[in-house]
Amino acid sequence: AQSVTQLDSQVPVFEEAPVELRCNYSSSVSVYLFWYVQYPNQGLQLLLKYLSGSTLVKGINGFEAEFNKSQTSFHLRKPSVHISDTAEYFCAVIQTGANNLFFGTGTRLTVIP
């Protein structure tokens, strides 16, 4: 069994401030980790993914995430947010040997001018 916990359902942040969106997971086997963004009335867009190797992963739009195996975390960060970053962010996992993308409950990021 697997689970994904996004601790913050809503994160308001001022424009040009840094932001961290938290994601913790639990799984009995190794996992692959993903962050997706969903803009209003849109589908899901992949921001970044961790499969193996370097634990610091850089994605699109200036986002990055760090895989921490001991803390079973995969937090998403951006040093300076823009208004256009306002969206819903989903952390997701796939267990190795599986093919079902399993999502966390999402974090609503609101960037305040």
Added chain:
Amino acid sequence: DTEVTQTPKHLVMGMTNKKSLKCEQHMGHRAMYWYKQKAKKPPELMFVYSYEKLSINESVPSRFSPECPNSSLLNLHLHALQPEDSALYLCASSQGLWKAPNYGYTFGSGTRLTVV
């Protein structure tokens, strides 16, 4: 072409209607997926097709009937739905079931379904 196209974008249907959702991709992907997303909730997997064959059915009620007529097209046939079935229905594709982690999923923009 790097997109997954879903039609229609919006659909309102009565509980006695029959309608279909369509999903199309021309990336050569051999795995296709239907997800259901209720308001303010994460997407939940409904069906997975691999090489045009149904691979996973997540105990979805029979009023939802998927169909994969060819490698580029995925349909979801709807019949006798309930108001609680109102949701955003997302289609996704990947190169293959077992390649998905490496190459990722491509999602469509979804069909927003309202059942009245």
